[in-house]
Amino acid sequence: MKTPLAALLVITLAVSGCSSVRQSRMNPMNWFGGSRQEAAPTLGQTSDTIDNRALVASVASLSIEPTSSGALIRAEALMPSAGWWDAxxxxxxxxxxxxxxxTFRFVAAAPREPVPGTSERARTIVAAYPMTQAQLDTTSQVVVTGETNSRRASR
Structure with missing residues (x-):
C-alpha cells in the first residue's frame, strides 16, 4: 500500500510543476507574444535587386507560429481594393x-484593374516567411513594416 501511495505523490508533484513550464520561456508557444502596432520606421536596404512592388498600406496583423524547424512569420494586410498579388x-x-x-517589408504588386466595392475578406492579403532555428536564436523581435504602420512581435 505504501508503494502506490508514494508513486501517486511523486506523480502529483511532477504534474503540478507543469504549469510553470507552460508559462516559461522554454515553451516554444511563448517565444513570441502578440503583435502591437507602431508608426512606420525608415527602411534600409533589403538586397541588391530592384523591387517595383509597393508597400502595403497598413499591416493588419502579425503572428509567429513555431514549427519543427524554426518558426513561420505570418502577416496580413487590408488593401484598398481586391486584386493585389505577389505578396x-x-x-x-x-x-x-x-x-x-x-525587420521585414510587406510588399505586394498592384492589380492592373482595381475591383472596387469588394468585401473586406476579398481585400485581405497574407504573406509568410519561414525562419530557421539559427535565425530564431539571434532574434528577439520581429518587425513587419507597411506604408503607414508597422507591427512588432517580441519574445
Missing amino acids: ELVPENFGRPEGGVL
Whole structure:
C-alpha cells in the first residue's frame, strides 16, 4: 500500500510543476507574444535587386507560429481594393537581425484593374516567411513594416 501511495505523490508533484513550464520561456508557444502596432520606421536596404512592388498600406496583423524547424512569420494586410498579388515579406539588412531585431517589408504588386466595392475578406492579403532555428536564436523581435504602420512581435 505504501508503494502506490508514494508513486501517486511523486506523480502529483511532477504534474503540478507543469504549469510553470507552460508559462516559461522554454515553451516554444511563448517565444513570441502578440503583435502591437507602431508608426512606420525608415527602411534600409533589403538586397541588391530592384523591387517595383509597393508597400502595403497598413499591416493588419502579425503572428509567429513555431514549427519543427524554426518558426513561420505570418502577416496580413487590408488593401484598398481586391486584386493585389505577389505578396511577400522581404527581409531587410539581407536577412540579418540588427540588435536582435529582424525587420521585414510587406510588399505586394498592384492589380492592373482595381475591383472596387469588394468585401473586406476579398481585400485581405497574407504573406509568410519561414525562419530557421539559427535565425530564431539571434532574434528577439520581429518587425513587419507597411506604408503607414508597422507591427512588432517580441519574445
